[in-house]
Amino acid sequence: MAGTTKRAKVAAVVHPTENPPPAGTTRRTRAQALEVIFSTAIELGEGCRHGALGTPRYGKSYHLEHLIRAALEEGICDLALVHDTKREDPQYQGVIRANVAELGARPLGEDDPPIVVFHPDPRTGIKCTVEEVADLGLREGRNGGSVLVVVDELFKALKARQHWSDPSMGEILREGSSIRVSSAWSTQVPQSLPTEALDLTETTSIFMLQGRSLSYAIDAFRLPDEAAPVIKRLERGEFILVTNVGDWDGVIYGPT
Ligand SMILES: Nc1ncnc2c1ncn2[C@@H]1O[C@H](COP(=O)(O)OP(=O)(O)OP(=O)(O)O)[C@@H](O)[C@H]1O
Ligand SMILES: [Mg+2]
Numbered sequence: 001m002a003g004t005t006k007r008a009k010v011a012a013v014v015h016p017t018e019n020p021p022p023a024g025t026t027r028r029t030r031a032q033a034l035e036v037i038f039s040t041a042i043e044l045g046e047g048c049r050h051g052a053l054g055t056p057r058y059g060k061s062y063h064l065e066h067l068i069r070a071a072l073e074e075g076i077c078d079l080a081l082v083h084d085t086k087r088e089d090p091q092y093q094g095v096i097r098a099n100v101a102e103l104g105a106r107p108l109g110e111d112d113p114p115i116v117v118f119h120p121d122p123r124t125g126i127k128c129t130v131e132e133v134a135d136l137g138l139r140e141g142r143n144g145g146s147v148l149v150v151v152d153e154l155f156k157a158l159k160a161r162q163h164w165s166d167p168s169m170g171e172i173l174r175e176g177s178s179i180r181v182s183s184a185w186s187t188q189v190p191q192s193l194p195t196e197a198l199d200l201t202e203t204t205s206i207f208m209l210q211g212r213s214l215s216y217a218i219d220a221f222r223l224p225d226e227a228a229p230v231i232k233r234l235e236r237g238e239f240i241l242v243t244n245v246g247d248w249d250g251v252i253y254g255p256t
Contacts, residue, residue, distance in 0.1 A: 021252055022229070022230055022233065022252075024226060024250060025230055025250050025251065025252050026250065026251050026252070027251070027252050027253075028251050028252075028253050029253065029254070029256055030063065030066060030237075030253055030254045030255070030256065031070075032253065033205065033239070033241055033253035033254070034066070034067060034070045036203065036241055036249075037050050037067065037202075037203045037205075037241070038070070038071070038074055038076055040202060041076050041177070041182065042074065042076070044177075046177040046178060046180060047076065047077070047141075047146070047148075047176050047177040047178075047179075047180045047181050047182035047183070048071070048076055048177070048182045048183075048184075048202060048203075049173060049176070049177060049182065049183050049184075049200060049201045049202045049203075050067065050182075050183070050184045050185075050201065050202065050203050050204070050205070051154075051184070051185050051186070051187070051193075051197060051201040051203075051204040051205070052064055052184070052185070052186040052187075052204070052205045052207065052239070053186070053187055053188075053190055053204055053205065053206050053207065053209070053217065054188065054205075054206060054207025054208055054209055054234075054239065055188065055207065055208050055209060055210065055213075056188055057236070058207040058208045058234070058236050058237070059207055059236050059237040059238075059239070059254070059255070060152075060186040060188075060205070060207055061091050061092070061152055061186060062237065063205055063207075063237075063239065063254075064092075064150055064152065064184055064186060065091075065092055065093065067184055068080045068082065068092070068094075068115060068148060068150060068184075071148050071182065072114060072115070072148075075146075076146070076148065076182055077146045077147055077148040077180070077182055078114060078145060078146050078147070079114045079115075079116070079140065079145060079146070079147050079148070080094070080114065080115045080116070080147070080148040080149075080150060081116050081118070081133050081136060081137050081140075081147060081148070081149050081150070082094060082115065082116065082117045082118060082133075082150040082152065083118050083128065083130050083133045083134075083149075083150065083151045083152060083156065084117050084118060084119045084150075084152050085118070085119060085120065085128055085152075085153075085156065086152060086153050086156075088122055090117050090119040091152065092115070092117045092119075092150075092152070093113075093115065093117070094113055094115030094116055094117040095108055095112045095113065095115065095116050095117065096117050096119050097116055097117070097118055097119075098118070098119070098120040098121065098124070098126045098128060099118060099120055099126060099127065099128035099129075099132060100118070100128070100132040100133065100135075100136050103116060103118075103136075118133050129165075129166070130151050130156050130157035130165075130166070130168075130169060131157070131165065131166035131167075131168050131169075133149060133151070134149055134151075134157070134166075134168035134169045134171075134172055135168045137149035137168075137172060137176075137181050137183075138168055138171060138172060138176070138179075138181060140181070141176065141179035141180055141181035142179060145180070146180035146181075146182075147180070147181050147182070148181075148182040148183070148184060149169075149172055149176075149181060149182070149183050149184075150183075150184045150185070151169065151183070151184075151185040151186070152185075152186050153186060153187065153188075154169075154185040154186065154187045154192075154193070154197060155187060155188075155189070155192055157169045158192060158194070161191065161192045162192060162193065162194045162195070163194060164194055169183075169196075170194065170196045173196040173197060173200040173201065174196060174200060183201075185197065185201075188213075189213060190209070190213055190216050190217045190220055191212070191213065191216050193220070198220055198221075198244070199244055200244065201244055202243060202244055203241055203242070203243055203244075204221065204241070204242050204243075204244075205239040205240070205241055205253070206221070206231055206239055206240050206241075206242060207234060207238070207239045208231065208232070208233075208234040208235070208236075208238075209231050209232070210232055214228060214231055214232060215228075217231070218231075221242045221244075221246055222245075222246030223242060223246060223248055224248065227240065227248055230252065234252065235255065236255065237254045237255025237256075238252055238253065238254045238255055239252075239253055239254055240252060240253070241253060
């Protein structure tokens with residue numbers, strides 16, 4: 001009996017929120033998710049490849065913002081390049097530049113944080129493509145830097161469903177890790193993901209999904225059927241973590 005009491009106490013520590021997990025699952029924090037996300041990169045001294053997938057407003061960008069800071073702290077990268085052109089205002093914190101040409105003209109100062117957020121002011125008509133940011137990431141990597149390229153909304157890198165507009169993002173996913181070019185992307189619609197994003201991204205955070213997107217994700221990530229009701233009921237800031245070989249640890253991460 002004493003053993004049972006001890007086990008119950010340990011379980012209470014592991015569950016960070018008041019909300020009991022659905023049967024067959026456990027809860028862990030977002031910091032614990034980041035440990036899993038970075039584990040292979042740290043072990044091998046390479047880059048990491050992560051994706052965030054889910055319905056609008058459920059916390060993908062919030063999660064990626066946290067991931068950028070943690071990746072810098074863990075030494076996964078020395079520099080983060082963030083493509084953030086979705087909203088009128090920047091969603092990520094860092095040094096704002098309209099595009100790569102502007103970064104060339106106004107490089108980071110010594111006291112600047114090593115996070116460049118590419119966000120052209122929509123009123124100026126200036127554009128910033130995913131390609132130019134991804135290409136800069138690859139060049140930095142080939143010159144010996146360690147870089148994290150973040151694409152908030154991967155559909156901006158596509159010309160059609162499952163097809164890249166340009167080569168660099170696929171190249172980062174295929175070859176980036178070994179030259180310490182890490183990647184992190186988000187998308188609302190799993191059906192649009194190109195093969196490299198599905199098959200080469202090491203870990204994907206799946207936030208709440210429903211309907212066709214949910215069925216597609218279960219199939220595409222080869223998840224067990226028990227994952228579907230769990231994903232459907234995730235609340236804002238909660239996600240499950242899956243690997244590209246279909247492993248699911250039965251854990252709900254977040255929201256704290
Ligand atoms: N874990 C969390 N804890 C507290 N607030 C959160 C958390 N996750 C998200 N939020 C808040 O919820 C709102 C929506 O989050 P976010 O913008 O990250 O969603 P999203 O999935 O990126 O949406 P979209 O697909 O529209 O870009 C934001 O105001 C964000 O600050
Ligand atoms: Mg977002």
